[in-house]
Amino acid sequence: MKKALFLTSLLALSALSQPVLAEDLKIGLATAQTGGLAPYDAPVIEGVNIAVDEINAAGGIDGKYKIDLIDKDVRSDAAQTSIATQELVDQQVSVLVLPCDADPALAAISIVAAAEIPAISTCASSPTLPLVGGDYMFANFPGDNVQATVSAEWAWGEGYKSAYIIYSPDAQYTTLPLYFKEVFGKLGGDILGEDTYSIGQQDFSAIATRIAALDPQPDVIMTAAFEPDFPSLLKALRAAGVKSQMIGSDGIDSPTTFSLGDVVEGTVFTTAGFATEGSPMEAFNKKYKEVTGKETQTVFNAVGYDLIKVIEAAVKEAGSTDPKALRDAIANLENVQGATSLITYKGTNGMPVRQVSLVRVTGGDRELIGQPSPTADLVPAPRMQ
Numbered sequence: 001m002k003k004a005l006f007l008t009s010l011l012a013l014s015a016l017s018q019p020v021l022a023e024d025l026k027i028g029l030a031t032a033q034t035g036g037l038a039p040y041d042a043p044v045i046e047g048v049n050i051a052v053d054e055i056n057a058a059g060g061i062d063g064k065y066k067i068d069l070i071d072k073d074v075r076s077d078a079a080q081t082s083i084a085t086q087e088l089v090d091q092q093v094s095v096l097v098l099p100c101d102a103d104p105a106l107a108a109i110s111i112v113a114a115a116e117i118p119a120i121s122t123c124a125s126s127p128t129l130p131l132v133g134g135d136y137m138f139a140n141f142p143g144d145n146v147q148a149t150v151s152a153e154w155a156w157g158e159g160y161k162s163a164y165i166i167y168s169p170d171a172q173y174t175t176l177p178l179y180f181k182e183v184f185g186k187l188g189g190d191i192l193g194e195d196t197y198s199i200g201q202q203d204f205s206a207i208a209t210r211i212a213a214l215d216p217q218p219d220v221i222m223t224a225a226f227e228p229d230f231p232s233l234l235k236a237l238r239a240a241g242v243k244s245q246m247i248g249s250d251g252i253d254s255p256t257t258f259s260l261g262d263v264v265e266g267t268v269f270t271t272a273g274f275a276t277e278g279s280p281m282e283a284f285n286k287k288y289k290e291v292t293g294k295e296t297q298t299v300f301n302a303v304g305y306d307l308i309k310v311i312e313a314a315v316k317e318a319g320s321t322d323p324k325a326l327r328d329a330i331a332n333l334e335n336v337q338g339a340t341s342l343i344t345y346k347g348t349n350g351m352p353v354r355q356v357s358l359v360r361v362t363g364g365d366r367e368l369i370g371q372p373s374p375t376a377d378l379v380p381a382p383r384m385q
Helices: 002-017 038-057 078-090 102-106 109-115 128-133 146-156 173-187 205-212 229-239 280-292 300-318 323-331
Strands: 027-031 069-073 094-098 119-121 164-167 189-197 220-223 243-248 268-269 359-363 363-371
Touching: 027 038, 027 078, 027 173, 027 300, 038 069, 038 205, 038 280, 069 128, 078 094, 078 102, 078 109, 102 128, 109 128, 119 300, 146 173, 146 220, 146 243, 146 268, 146 359, 164 173, 189 205, 189 280, 205 229, 205 363, 220 229, 229 243, 280 300, 300 323
Parallel strands: 027 069, 027 094, 094 119, 164 189, 164 220, 220 243, 243 268
Antiparallel strands: 268 359, 359 363
16 A cells, blocks of 8 residues: 555656646638638648748747647638638637638627637738727738828829729728728829729729720729739720729739739739848748748748747747737737738737838739838728728
């Protein structure tokens, strides 16, 4: 009996002397791996996996917390996003990752709020997302109002005096040109007209004909259309003889755009990053090639890497995987080094402060125009659709 008690005591002492292993950090991914948003979410998740593998290979966050990803494809559907989010909550994740668009992400509002689990959209850029989504909803991309200010100031600085905007009321993101209109007007620009379209619209000839009939034609045309709408719109405009400077947004930062040939030459757009020499993004692109064996074709790979670096920084700050603690930590992060830029949430409403890159399509490749900071007083307030 004494021998048994002695052995029990030794085992207890041995257990106390062993390092206590923290629980894994469970991240729930409710993202669009198929459907219309897949060209954006799929590369984001590639970047997420690169960051997670890197962190786990080093022993986890702070050497304590291994990351466990639980992945669900929401098929670019709002209802499926809501279902998948609830399933991930039931699996007791500490952080939720939602699709690359405000509209499906907002479908999960009530679930996120009730569960009190921080949720970050992969690359939704509507500044209304955290306003409507509440304290637990965050974005991971430069806001539409910030991007529009950068492009409007560039256009005005280039001497362009008139503009025409083309937007869709079908989604928060595709109303971005309304921010451009507001800023360009404040600068003294003349808005010659505007048109709307439906997402998935196949024929843009009527819009192209109206703009071609203007005399003079607008100096610039601004749209937030993305594929497959942007290529169709652009081809219709050029076929109708419209020669205006085209300005787009991050949704056209994809291989499709750069494969369009002469028709897209000279198009300017805003995006989340550019691999300048010696930059963290250049280093990430090299890492991406080492891991995948291929060149990265889009900024969204790096954006996914950034998302995990934000979560890693929050866990370090909180010293915990508790969802409420992580929410508070994310809201107070400053100057987190991502692949694309430094990222700050402190003092914001859930939209990160991060660099915007202005890029021109040149010879089927990206040419950096600049990475300007927008004039703060010109940035419009979030527009509720």
